Amino acid sequence: MENPSLNKEQKQAVQHTKGPLLVLAGAGSGKTRIVTFRIAHLIQQGVPPDHIVAVTFTNKAAEEMRNRIQSLLRETAFSSPLISTFHSLGARILRESIHHLGYKNDFAIYDEDDANKILRSCLLTLGIKGEASLCKSMKHQISFVKNQNVTPSEVANSGLSFEIRTHFVELYSLYQQRLKEANALDFDDLLFLIVRLFEEHKDVLEHYQDKWDHLLIDEYQDTNPSQYLISKYLSQKHQNIFVVGDPDQSIYSWRGANIHNILNFEKDFQDAQVTRLEQNYRSRENILQAANHLIQNNVSRIEKKLWSSRGEGEKIVLFVGEDDKEEAEFVCQKIEELIHKERISLREIAIFYRTNFQSRIFEDFLLRHRIPYQIIGGLSFYERKEIKDLLSLLHMIISDNNMVAFSRSLLFLKSGVGETTMEKVRFLAREKKLSLFEMVTQIVEGKETLGRMTEKQKTAFKEYTDLVLELRKINQISGLKDLLIAAINKSHFIDILREDKETFEERKGNIEELITKAYEWESSSTHPTLQMFLEELTLKNAVDEMQEKREKINLMTVHNGKGLEFVAVFLVGMEEDLFPHANARLDHQAVEEERRLCYVGMTRAKERLYFTAAESRFIWGTHRTMRPSRFLREIPRTYITKLMYEESY
Numbered sequence: 001m002e003n004p005s006l007n008k009e010q011k012q013a014v015q016h017t018k019g020p021l022l023v024l025a026g027a028g029s030g031k032t033r034i035v036t037f038r039i040a041h042l043i044q045q046g047v048p049p050d051h052i053v054a055v056t057f058t059n060k061a062a063e064e065m066r067n068r069i070q071s072l073l074r075e076t077a078f079s080s081p082l083i084s085t086f087h088s089l090g091a092r093i094l095r096e097s098i099h100h101l102g103y104k105n106d107f108a109i110y111d112e113d114d115a116n117k118i119l120r121s122c123l124l125t126l127g128i129k130g131e132a133s134l135c136k137s138m139k140h141q142i143s144f145v146k147n148q149n150v151t152p153s154e155v156a157n158s159g160l161s162f163e164i165r166t167h168f169v170e171l172y173s174l175y176q177q178r179l180k181e182a183n184a185l186d187f188d189d190l191l192f193l194i195v196r197l198f199e200e201h202k203d204v205l206e207h208y209q210d211k212w213d214h215l216l217i218d219e220y221q222d223t224n225p226s227q228y229l230i231s232k233y234l235s236q237k238h239q240n241i242f243v244v245g246d247p248d249q250s251i252y253s254w255r256g257a258n259i260h261n262i263l264n265f266e267k268d269f270q271d272a273q274v275t276r277l278e279q280n281y282r283s284r285e286n287i288l289q290a291a292n293h294l295i296q297n298n299v300s301r302i303e304k305k306l307w308s309s310r311g312e313g314e315k316i317v318l319f320v321g322e323d324d325k326e327e328a329e330f331v332c333q334k335i336e337e338l339i340h341k342e343r344i345s346l347r348e349i350a351i352f353y354r355t356n357f358q359s360r361i362f363e364d365f366l367l368r369h370r371i372p373y374q375i376i377g378g379l380s381f382y383e384r385k386e387i388k389d390l391l392s393l394l395h396m397i398i399s400d401n402n403m404v405a406f407s408r409s410l411l412f413l414k415s416g417v418g419e420t421t422m423e424k425v426r427f428l429a430r431e432k433k434l435s436l437f438e439m440v441t442q443i444v445e446g447k448e449t450l451g452r453m454t455e456k457q458k459t460a461f462k463e464y465t466d467l468v469l470e471l472r473k474i475n476q477i478s479g480l481k482d483l484l485i486a487a488i489n490k491s492h493f494i495d496i497l498r499e500d501k502e503t504f505e506e507r508k509g510n511i512e513e514l515i516t517k518a519y520e521w522e523s524s525s526t527h528p529t530l531q532m533f534l535e536e537l538t539l540k541n542a543v544d545e546m547q548e549k550r551e552k553i554n555l556m557t558v559h560n561g562k563g564l565e566f567v568a569v570f571l572v573g574m575e576e577d578l579f580p581h582a583n584a585r586l587d588h589q590a591v592e593e594e595r596r597l598c599y600v601g602m603t604r605a606k607e608r609l610y611f612t613a614a615e616s617r618f619i620w621g622t623h624r625t626m627r628p629s630r631f632l633r634e635i636p637r638t639y640i641t642k643l644m645y646e647e648s649y
Helices: 008-015 031-044 059-072 086-101 112-125 132-147 152-157 162-181 189-200 202-211 225-235 285-295 324-340 356-368 385-398 403-412 419-432 436-444 455-477 480-490 493-498 504-524 530-546 588-602
Strands: 021-025 052-056 082-085 214-217 241-245 273-277 316-323 349-353 373-375 553-557 566-571 605-619 622-625 640-643
Touching: 008 031, 008 273, 021 031, 031 052, 031 059, 031 214, 031 241, 052 059, 052 086, 059 082, 082 086, 086 189, 086 202, 086 225, 112 132, 112 162, 132 162, 132 189, 132 225, 152 162, 189 202, 189 225, 202 225, 214 225, 225 241, 285 316, 285 588, 285 605, 316 324, 324 349, 324 356, 324 566, 324 605, 349 356, 356 373, 356 504, 356 553, 385 403, 385 455, 385 480, 385 493, 385 504, 385 530, 403 419, 403 436, 403 455, 419 436, 436 455, 455 480, 480 493, 480 504, 480 530, 493 504, 504 530, 504 605, 566 588
Parallel strands: 021 241, 021 273, 052 082, 052 214, 214 241, 316 605, 316 640, 349 553, 349 566, 373 553, 566 605
Antiparallel strands: 605 622
């Protein structure tokens, strides 16, 4: 299929029709076009459309691919090739063939809530107290082992800790049994059972190998072990497998993605050819050369070098502020310059940070500068559950009758007092013309009763009133930061967060950032009080709502920036233990993934790229001296303009 809009390497990829091909598609190299043009070319070369299956990772990407193919072949009558996500492909195969595994073909697919109900019933059957945090943790582990293709009988050799294995094998086995009894699958089964089906029923595998003799896979660097095996099995017979991906953009190991799937492609398919798409159509040359130098420090990669014909462009700007406030102020001033002097629209500007807690100070400064913003792929800082939970307890320090704060604080403290009991308190308080807190106090003192109350509920109310009264005393003699730390410690808030191991570090980071906010606000206020502090946070949320329909700049983690592009990008918090993250400190492979993440962030920028950092940050109640990220040292100064505090870089 000749097309003058394709470059030489793109044409090679499109016109290759037989045997395995790996397309190393660099950032901004037009990889989606290659997959669609190749499908159109195969059809024009006589391959029946229903012999082609193309797999990607999201329904949005699959729909976009379908539309592009239809546009390319709009004048040709043809049946459609199958373009699908991995999970949709799994569902299609299982609808036809799951009876070979002892299920009925009209199985149900359970959502997360339904699956958790089954798991909780299994925990009860095994005599294990099925609290929500344990249930979530176990579900996460089951999901992990399924995507690693580990059956219950194989768990002992799966690398899980002894602590997890103790009850896990029995629980996992019972969970799968209960699902099968209900003729139901969870989301992970859509891949897990396909592998079982292909391994245990070779005739079924051969049927699908003959049905689809051309397999195309987008974003191959993001495949997990199940997806890898499905791809390998389907293409085993005809070897017509075409994969597009970039190991330098493999950033999802925490989801189960295995970079070695793409790195080992030539070993898995010995006659494989490799085409490199190195021409970038997005970014200026200066940004790409800096990104090339950075990523060359990784060992786990396949060599390629991005280049652009769009010209050299501006140098990357590096700013290191004395502290994170100066960093945020710099970013806001630069955004105002980009908007007013260079006429760049707000939606073409992005602030990327490594972890969610970093959004807080930028939100505060953007509001101060009246620059509208939106959080992409997450919640605004003050809307996050752990922040609202803790603030609800602070509200009870200054209010006896805040119904929302009363209910929320009792619930997050896991007191054992549920909504039914709280509604009784509300009703009785209205009847007696007392505030909610006065009502609870009288119940604790035995002056009023709710009828049938368990000892646990009586104890919970007493502990709650004691906590609030103690915090009220502390509020009278201590500053805001110390009060907040006392509220965290005396409510055992960190222990509550720790119950969800999967989100603990991020949520703890958000609480640390709230302490920083309290300290900063207290230091800059003439007469700081808890009431004024809470009022300001309430007003921030009101301003957020007023900005809802305006054009906004984009705030997001670097992970959420994958697949996007912007005229101007700010990569903030470029410091050791922030980026690369502290969790990667002792793990070489984890540092390499952090470097790939930085590479992804850099290559989102079309015209302007800014690195920012701070020499010190206020973390968990103390000032901490920060070191510049190693990633900054790995980029030659040729590509960077340094602003201020030269001695720190």
